[in-house]
Amino acid sequence: MVPQPIGAHVPEPPGRRAPLGEREFARWLTGRLAEFLGRSAEDIDPRTPFAEYGLDSVAALSLYGDIEDEFALYLEPTVAWDHPTVEALARCLADEYARSGGPARADGSAEV
Amino acid sequence: MLTPAEGTESTWQATGDGAEEELRIQHRIADLERRFGDPYDPDNPLGITALLDADERGELLAEAEDVLAGFQLNAEFVPREWGGRLERVDTMGRVLRAVFRRDASLGLGYGATSFLAAIAVWAAGTGEQRRRVAELLLGGGRLAIAYHELAHGNDFVRNEFRATPTADGGFLLDGVKQVINNVVRAEALVLFSRTDDAAGSRSHSVLLVEKDRLPEGRLRYLPRYATVGVRGCQNAGIEFTGCPVPGDALVGELGDGVELALRSFQITRSVVPSMILGGGDTALRTAVSFALNRQLYQRSVLEIPHARATLVGAFTDLLICDCLALAATRAVHLLPAETSVYAAAVKYLLPKLLTETTYDLSVVLGANFYVRGGEYGAFQKHVRDLPMISLGHAGTAACQATIIPQLPRLARTAWFTGPPAPDGLFRIRGPLPPLDPARLELVATADGLACSLAGAADELADAYGERTGGYGEALAALAGELEAELRGLQEECAAMPAKDRTVLASPRAYAGADRYALLLAAAACLGVWRNQRPARGPDGEQDPHAASTDFLASPVWLTVALTRIAKRLGRPLPKLPADWEEHLLDEVLSRYHEARSYDLYDTPLAG
Numbered sequence: 001m002v003p004q005p006i007g008a009h010v011p012e013p014p015g016r017r018a019p020l021g022e023r024e025f026a027r028w029l030t031g032r033l034a035e036f037l038g039r040s041a042e043d044i045d046p047r048t049p050f051a052e053y054g055l056d057s058v059a060a061l062s063l064y065g066d067i068e069d070e071f072a073l074y075l076e077p078t079v080a081w082d083h084p085t086v087e088a089l090a091r092c093l094a095d096e097y098a099r100s101g102g103p104a105r106a107d108g109s110a111e112v
Numbered sequence: 113m114l115t116p117a118e119g120t121e122s123t124w125q126a127t128g129d130g131a132e133e134e135l136r137i138q139h140r141i142a143d144l145e146r147r148f149g150d151p152y153d154p155d156n157p158l159g160i161t162a163l164l165d166a167d168e169r170g171e172l173l174a175e176a177e178d179v180l181a182g183f184q185l186n187a188e189f190v191p192r193e194w195g196g197r198l199e200r201v202d203t204m205g206r207v208l209r210a211v212f213r214r215d216a217s218l219g220l221g222y223g224a225t226s227f228l229a230a231i232a233v234w235a236a237g238t239g240e241q242r243r244r245v246a247e248l249l250l251g252g253g254r255l256a257i258a259y260h261e262l263a264h265g266n267d268f269v270r271n272e273f274r275a276t277p278t279a280d281g282g283f284l285l286d287g288v289k290q291v292i293n294n295v296v297r298a299e300a301l302v303l304f305s306r307t308d309d310a311a312g313s314r315s316h317s318v319l320l321v322e323k324d325r326l327p328e329g330r331l332r333y334l335p336r337y338a339t340v341g342v343r344g345c346q347n348a349g350i351e352f353t354g355c356p357v358p359g360d361a362l363v364g365e366l367g368d369g370v371e372l373a374l375r376s377f378q379i380t381r382s383v384v385p386s387m388i389l390g391g392g393d394t395a396l397r398t399a400v401s402f403a404l405n406r407q408l409y410q411r412s413v414l415e416i417p418h419a420r421a422t423l424v425g426a427f428t429d430l431l432i433c434d435c436l437a438l439a440a441t442r443a444v445h446l447l448p449a450e451t452s453v454y455a456a457a458v459k460y461l462l463p464k465l466l467t468e469t470t471y472d473l474s475v476v477l478g479a480n481f482y483v484r485g486g487e488y489g490a491f492q493k494h495v496r497d498l499p500m501i502s503l504g505h506a507g508t509a510a511c512q513a514t515i516i517p518q519l520p521r522l523a524r525t526a527w528f529t530g531p532p533a534p535d536g537l538f539r540i541r542g543p544l545p546p547l548d549p550a551r552l553e554l555v556a557t558a559d560g561l562a563c564s565l566a567g568a569a570d571e572l573a574d575a576y577g578e579r580t581g582g583y584g585e586a587l588a589a590l591a592g593e594l595e596a597e598l599r600g601l602q603e604e605c606a607a608m609p610a611k612d613r614t615v616l617a618s619p620r621a622y623a624g625a626d627r628y629a630l631l632l633a634a635a636a637c638l639g640v641w642r643n644q645r646p647a648r649g650p651d652g653e654q655d656p657h658a659a660s661t662d663f664l665a666s667p668v669w670l671t672v673a674l675t676r677i678a679k680r681l682g683r684p685l686p687k688l689p690a691d692w693e694e695h696l697l698d699e700v701l702s703r704y705h706e707a708r709s710y711d712l713y714d715t716p717l718a719g
Contacts, residue, residue, distance in 0.1 A: 035610035051311035057370050059614040060313065061555050062517035069524075077555040078371060081313040 205386025
């Protein structure tokens with residue numbers, strides 16, 4: 001199977017039309033980080049810096065691409081350096097999401 | 113002949129394609145070659161014999177350093193606007209080959225090290241910092257790059273050397289840096305230091321520390337490290353104890369150290385491999401000399417088929433390496449949003465290819481491979497130096513770790529969808545836009561080089577049928593295989609688990625980075641070949657580089673280069689026309705006899 005270039009898409013928001021907030025972003029980030037680190041999500045503390053889990057600088061840079069693909073949020077590659085914990089990054093993403101008119105996108109009107 | 117033929121100047125100026133600049137570069141290289149003289153002349157005080165002796169003593173040859181000072185080699189590392197000659201990264205690599213082909217220790221120890229340090233200042237320094245560094249280098253001074261701490265290798269984010277911010281806006285330095293080239297004799301250091309206790313990538317900063325501005329007794333040097341290769345380089349340690357430096361030592365912003373390093377590395381990782389091709393030239397030249405002069409079984413070694421195949425293979429590998437080096441160094445100017453992966457790919461692949469090629473050549477030399485002095489001693493020295501310069505500031509693993517996390521996204525969003533690289537990336541003597549480190553992106557967002565493989569087979573058949581001649585079928589087959597390889601890699605990378613993007617990446621992910629680098633090299637070879645213009649223009653104008661243009665425009669080297677790459681990738685190989693080896697061997701021998709370089713530039717050498 002040839003993979004299709006996947007554009008930005010918004011995941012099913014919890015509770016359908018509810019806007020994505022810090023909690024949802026934190027859940028997604030925790031899951032992502034668990035995949036990166038080969039740990040279970042329960043092991044990831046939202047206030048521990050990514051680097052302390054062994055996520056190196058370059059791998060952390062690649063997170064911004066996942067965020068872009070997943071939520072159509074266009075951020076600096078260094079976003080995970082400047083907001084280096086699940087809690088801090090989730091807050092940043094929620095703010096960006098709200099600023100970019102998030103809830104309107106959550107019901108499927110996202111532009112790539 | 114070390115200068116371009118008379119009468120070529122006017123034709124080149126008439127074409128208005130950076131010809132004047134190209135002539136300036138050629139004159140500069142010719143000047144440097146002339147100052148050094150024939151390396152193989154045993155009476156030359158700057159020849160291989162003298163350099164080997166200095167290496168045995170663990171010194172840089174003083175007379176050679178004087179020559180480089182007279183040539184003002186440091187000006188190559190200072191941007192033109194600050195009084196130097198640095199305009200293009202590809203040119204820097206090209207000029208430094210003249211030094212590296214004689215002695216890698218000299219290339220690093222006299223020169224490149226200062227550039228590796230200075231680049232952070234050119235990228236992010238204040239006007240005053242740039243002025244001071246320019247003044248230092250142009251005055252013959254040295255700059256050391258103090259990033260390394262033995263305990264952390266390339267994991268420099270774990271560095272412990274501290275620069276604690278003080279109340280007066282300055283810093284207090286405490287800690288040790290190890291294996292720092294020129295640390296004792298450099299007038300200033302570019303220091304990578306921890307400025308924040310927090311874990312992460314915003315806790316380090318770069319400082320420009322000028323020794324004459326420090327109080328007495330706060331720094332001491334640690335003993336020099338004896339090394340296997342580049343023995344002339346003076347690698348020692350340095351320890352600071354509560355040493356105050358003023359706030360204006362900070363390069364860039366507080367906490368920007370990692371970002372600045374990753375940006376600077378894109379330039380240094382691109383250009384250092386280009387420089388070390390000079391050593392590859394010497395290795396091949398030495399082996400050719402041996403093959404021609406050594407009699408075995410009542411014939412010269414050159415008559416042994418295996419020896420011929422090895423020499424031709426080595427020459428082809430040097431061309432492959434140079435194509436990739438060309439693309440990476442020119443990308444710094446042309447494709448700053450893509451250079452992050454290209455720089456890592458060339459720094460990964462080129463030393464690896466060169467090491468393997470050198471090993472192959474060592475088989476030709478037989479027992480002479482082990483001899484440290486004499487006529488063929490330069491070969492053994494190259495073997496020892498190569499791994500040292502390859503490791504330098506970015507080991508193989510560090511480069512792979514830069515490539516791997518970027519592959520999934522490039523696979524999904526760039527390959528087969530983005531535009532191919534511009535022709536300018538492959539024009540070996542073509543002009544370039546100014547160098548602007550600030551434009552280099554930390555993460556590649558496009559990949560024109562890989563994209564140029566898409567549809568390459570059809571393009572070769574449709575647009576270049578006349579030039580491919582008897583090699584057309586083989587070339588189309590190879591281009592098809594390479595495109596298929598990129599497709600396969602795309603599938604794998606798009607499905608790469610997130611874990612593979614970290615240092616915990618699986619061997620499979622590392623293999624993916626290797627395949628990717630080989631594909632980039634293949635794309636670079638194709639690009640270089642496509643951009644060769646016929647030696648004679650429509651109005652009968654003679655290209656001053658007619659001989660090398662004819663060679664590079666012919667399909668033979670390209671076919672053999674792509675075959676060697678396809679072989680490494682494990683792809684099926686096409687049958688080649690019978691004359692390929694003869695054709696390449698002729699070129700190897702004529703470049704040996706006429707003393708012209710074994711790279712894309714076919715540069716006249718002093719011997």
